[in-house]
Amino acid sequence: MNTPMENPVKPRVAVHKFSSCDGCQLALLNLGEDLLTLAGRVDLVHFAEAGPLDPDADVDIAFVEGSVSTPEDIERIRHIRAHSRLLIAIGACAVSGGIQGLRNGVFGEEWVTRIYSHPQAIASLERSTPIAGHVKVDFELWGCPVSGPQMLAVVNALLLGVTPRDNADKVCTECKRLGYPCVLVTRGIACMGPVTRAGCGALCPGIGRDCYGCYGPAENANTDALAARFRRQGLTTQAIVQRFQSINSQAPAFLAAAEKIRMGGDD
Ligand code: SF4
Ligand code: SF4
Ligand code: SF4
Known part of the structure; x- marks a missing residue:
């Protein structure tokens, strides 16, 4: 801007x-x-x-x-x-x-x-x-x-007269700063926080539920690593694709991640 x-x-x-x-x-x-x-x-x-x-x-x-x-x-x-x-x-x-x-x-x-x-x-x-x-x-x-x-x-x-601040960091950064227990680590819930843009104050983890990515992709989002983590937790290919294909399905980083996950298929 x-x-x-x-x-x-x-x-x-x-x-x-x-x-x-x-x-x-x-x-x-x-x-x-x-x-x-x-x-x-x-x-x-x-x-x-x-x-x-x-x-x-x-x-x-x-x-x-x-x-x-x-x-x-x-x-x-x-x-x-x-x-x-x-x-x-x-x-x-x-x-x-x-x-x-x-x-x-x-x-x-x-x-x-x-x-x-x-x-x-x-x-x-x-x-x-x-x-x-x-x-x-x-x-x-x-x-x-x-x-x-x-x-x-x-x-x-x-x-x-100043340019607004654009926070493209991950929801995890807000979540950790606020001291919320990690639902991904402690309860094995497929949280999108590691790839989702900050700004909401980690609203969903704050009430004990997973982030579903409504703020869209964060900067340098490691979607490969998160998809691999979801797979290790037992999510099917379809379930992982659906995590990336919801509210911001057409955001390039989420679109590309979903395509890559589909190509990988279930083991
Ligand atoms: S609960 Fe979600 S947003 Fe919070 S630290 Fe864990 S993975 Fe990140
Ligand atoms: S789903 Fe939206 S409101 Fe909830 S934690 Fe994720 S980005 Fe925040
Ligand atoms: S559906 Fe669109 S208009 Fe409605 S709350 Fe979500 S982003 Fe805003």
């Missing part, structure tokens, strides 16, 4: 939705009092879920939730990019194509006809793709959903 905010006085902000469940927008709404404070520092010109409506406005910061899934989405994201100084993609849908990316490669006429009673009403593209596949993105926030405090930190950084 190379364009921090230069004018911290009431920047104009928009929140746009593409193919998504709205959960990342809710994460912003759930900020409560912090959101009210934020609303006093920015001019929130478009945020349909919260009230303001002006999707064509010129803005300083556009937050974009959701993936590009229809021909109309392609036109709309180009329009938004042309009217936004900074564009921030928020959530797994926007940064990797999301859970709906599981259809990539299998979507076709026959599939649509089998599922929908009026297939002629379906105008989806064959692939669900991230925002960065279509326009320049200045910063990406991973997670399903993103964390509200993380979004707030990004806005605060931009208001201060």
Whole structure:
């Protein structure tokens, strides 16, 4: 990212939705009092879920939730990019194509006809793709959903004129720092923490369950080693593939890992 905010006085902000469940927008709404404070520092010109409506406005910061899934989405994201100084993609849908990316490669006429009673009403593209596949993105926030405090930190950084911090380390680093017992080591549960990007505060291990990778691949993720570990624990090829092919199935590191695991097959 190379364009921090230069004018911290009431920047104009928009929140746009593409193919998504709205959960990342809710994460912003759930900020409560912090959101009210934020609303006093920015001019929130478009945020349909919260009230303001002006999707064509010129803005300083556009937050974009959701993936590009229809021909109309392609036109709309180009329009938004042309009217936004900074564009921030928020959530797994926007940064990797999301859970709906599981259809990539299998979507076709026959599939649509089998599922929908009026297939002629379906105008989806064959692939669900991230925002960065279509326009320049200045910063990406991973997670399903993103964390509200993380979004707030990004806005605060931009208001201060600095580049937001991108933490691409692993969930394990947060987990260890917080002193949580490792579910992988102590209970043999197939935790994705060693290959998943930090940022959630090791939410799932914190309540005694496995990370399922909702923050997407971490930097230098050793997917081979984790897949081998899962195999030693007795997971089948299919079960290991499914660990990598869920919310961020189309993130290149997870896609490549799943392909490699499939090629290896069961012993
Ligand atoms: S990333 Fe998850 S929570 Fe956010 S919009 Fe997509 S499906 Fe919903
Ligand atoms: S519980 Fe998961 S995230 Fe925590 S240290 Fe173990 S493998 Fe890493
Ligand atoms: S621990 Fe993993 S699955 Fe749970 S919120 Fe964090 S990144 Fe997502």
